[in-house]
Each structure stands twice: as structure tokens, then as C-alpha cells.
Amino acid sequence: MSAADGDAVLYTVTDGVARITLNRPDRLNASNGAMSRGLTAAFSRAAADPLVRVILLSGAGRGFCAGADQQVLDELSADPDAPNSGSGGLRYDGLSLLPKPVIAAVHGACAGIGLAMACAADIRIAAQDAFFLAPFASLGLCAEGGLAWSLARLMGPGHAAEMLMSARRIEAQEAFGKGLVSHILPSEGFADAALAYARSLAAHAPASFAMIKRQLREGDGQNFEAARASALNLTRATLQSEDFREAIRARQERHAPGFAPVVAEFGPPVSGS
Template sequence: MTEAVLLTETNAGVRTLTLNRPEKLNAANDALLLALTEAIAEADGDASVRVIVLTGSGRGFCAGQDLGDVSGRNMTFTEHLNHTYNPLIRAIRSCGKPVISAVNGVAAGAGASLALAGDVRLWARSAALIEIFSNIALVPDSGSTWFLPRLVGYHRAFELMALAEKVRSDEALRLGLCEHVFPDETFHQEVQAYAERLAARPANALKLTKQALNAAMTTTLDVALDREAELQQVAGDHWEHEEGVTAFKEKRAPDFRREYE
């Protein structure tokens, strides 16, 4: 039997989705991209899942598009992106659960876009990101032109894309491309521990926070203020808010998981 291109594991409310083409540094083919998009949607609809982790098997996170998979195909670049990568990136950003990009190795091309798309980016010490598109005279896609300049500014983003410069973990942390860097030897344990911390937080409030942040990235302050006021009412009407206030008054840790267990 052909080995699965995507591995799925759930532990303590954390759904880990592992890209599983290690012999190709997890370069993406259609089967992997479509399976990942479907898996994110499935996890989003599963009340027992509170956090989603995306990572890679072997030495790589994702080396971008498997060029051999599209060679000779009767499909335009636009059609391919709209069929595979664009639905995947939209699924990550619209997902109501926090998504962690656990970058265990090289993230190149569209793999770099995938690494940037998470709500939290955790890197292994040996990880690296490279916007490699210009090496084959293509334009960065799969969200890179949206994510990268918002993190590092237009000019640094252009330089990284134009020169296809590799960004290693120490510089990635300095530039804000990741939130934490962990040793390779303990990377997966550190990611799981971080994800479980996030899973203990109020799921509804985090979903609404993600909605507010996504909307605020492309709107005015006045619109963002109105949106915050609307979402604050939704959050305040939820049982999590009552639990948080009650726990504060009783001087105990809130239990934001009780309704889901």
C-alpha cells in the first residue's frame, strides 16, 4: 500500500497534521494539499480538537511544490493555485481553531507561505525559510506576498523574494517570522507542550480573537473598533466569560475545557 501523504494524531486536544513525503522534504503534490485542506476543515468541525499543529516528517517542513507532479500537466498556474494552495491558505486563516506552524526543517517556496500562515510559528533551531520563487523566475504565491511584508516590511520582503535569501532560525526570530525557536532534539515535545497550553485557553474567545485580528489587518481603525464591540458582546454572552469571572472571584484557575469534555 502507498504510504499516507498526511499523518494525523490527536493528543490532549491537539490535532497534529504531519506532511509525510520525507524523501522529498515534504514537497507538495495535489494529494497532500487536498488532504491537508480537508484535514483542517475536519479538525475545525471537531469539538474535541482545540489546537491544530502543522509540521513535517523527516528533515523538512515543506520544500514547496513538487515540480515533477505538475510537469506536463494541462493546467495553468492560476488554475493550479486556485485548485490547491489558495483553498489551503484560506482554510488555515478562516479556521476557528488556533493553527501552529511547527517548522521542523526547510520551508521553501509555497512551503514558506505555509510556515507563515499559522497563528503561531514555532521553529526548530535547524529550520530555515526561503522564498525561492525567483530562482525559477516565478512570483511568490500561496499568500507570501500578503504575509511577509506585514511581518518584515515591504523592502525587506522584496529583498528576501528577489534574492531568494535563506533565513535561518536566529534571524527569523529577530525579524518576527517566528515566535519561538526550540532545540532540534526536543522540538516536538516543546511544540506539544506549547499547544497544550494554548488548548487550555478559552476556545470561543480565541476563535473570536482570530476573527477580529483577520478583519483588522485590512480595515480602518473605526471599522475595527466597531467589530471589536460586536465580538465582545458575543464573547461576553458565552459561558467561558462567566467561568473566567467566577474563577477570578474564587481565586482559582479557570476551567475553559469543561463544556467540551
């Protein structure tokens, strides 16, 4: 990534966890082209790194992401046919294809395209001060970034419709109750707690993560019998895998297992904002 893009997105690796941080705190991490390009580069880097087992996405400063940068919205309002300066090639759908778990650690504001970003992750955890907002109806826009699909899948179609059509602020506790987030953690020490959670996942088998993500992805288009048959085939294969033998050996010998790494490509970029 370029120096400018690198400033908008920070990247570090700690104990098998790639920490990708939205880094425009003076703009509440509002998304623009530099951030989108930086995220694409960071996810590609994490996908290809054999040392990375889990990806933790978070925001610097007071919030996760306040949505699209106002400058981007102003430019599109002035000329809807102009090239979208907020489009940096980030493909939100690509996160489900990436074989490594993506955790969105949300504190403060998570709005608009930032909400789409969080919903594209596999797991969402929230600080007590987190809130979620889909303001599109109040701006005369459609639900962007695949949110109509992802919110309905996470919350159910009724809750998704209410959130999208009311454009109201959803607090962390309500988001938890409706299935949008998996855990609520104290705001104090949230970054450290989120990293500890990501590290706990990183102890597991990368190949299992890849297979589970594939099963979850394909499950939408399968009936139960097809899902069961697919799981049976995968079970037969994994029972013969070195990862399974290593897990049993490590349990018997009482030490941490040494699972094989997984590397991948993030996928070709598509337009996004």
C-alpha cells in the same frame, strides 16, 4: 481522505490538539496533489471536531516542507497549460477563516509553497535548525500562495521584498528578528516542545480564539475607530457569555475552566499547489 492521501498526511488528536503532519519524509515533504488533498481533509476534520481546540502543523523527517514536488514542476514546465497535478484543493487563505488557532512548527527546510503554508498559519515557531526560502525569482516565477501579501504583513514590505527578490536562505534567528517566527526552540526535543506549546493554548477558550482571529482578519480593512467600536461590541457580548462566567468561577474555585467547544467547516476548496 483516501489511503494514498492519508499516507501523505498524518492526523492525530492529543489533549485538544490536532496534530497534522506532512508525511513524505523521503521527498523532504515536497507538496503534491495527494498532500494537498490530505491537508484539506485533515483541516476539515479538525475544524468539525469539538474535541479539537488547536491545530499543530509540522513535517516528518528532516524538514517541514521543501516546496513543490519536482515531478509537479517538471510537468508544468513541459506543458504550462496542463492540469496542475500538484493542485489538490488546499486553500491557504482558508486557514485564517478557520476559527481554531493553527500553529506551524518548522524544523529544517521551509521553502516555496511550504513557506506559503507556514505563513498561512496564525503562529510560527521554529527549531534552531529551521531555515526559510522563497526561490521563486530564481525559477522565473511569481510569489505563489499569497506570499507577497502574507510576508509583507508578517515582516513588513521591505523585508518581504528583499526575501522574495534575493531568493536567499533565511536562518531561524534572522526570521525571528524580522517577525517571521514567534519563538525559536532547541532542535533537540522540538516536536515535544511544539506540542507542549500547542497544549498550553488549548487550555484557553475556543470562542475567544474564533473572535480574536476574526478581529485580526478584519483589522486589515479597518481604521482604529472601527476596530475599537467592533471590540467594544464584542466585549459587551463576551462579558455576558458562559465562557467568561466559567473562567471567573474556575479562578475562584481554583480549577481548570471547562470552556465550550467550537465546530466549523473548513470552507469550499479552491485551486492550490
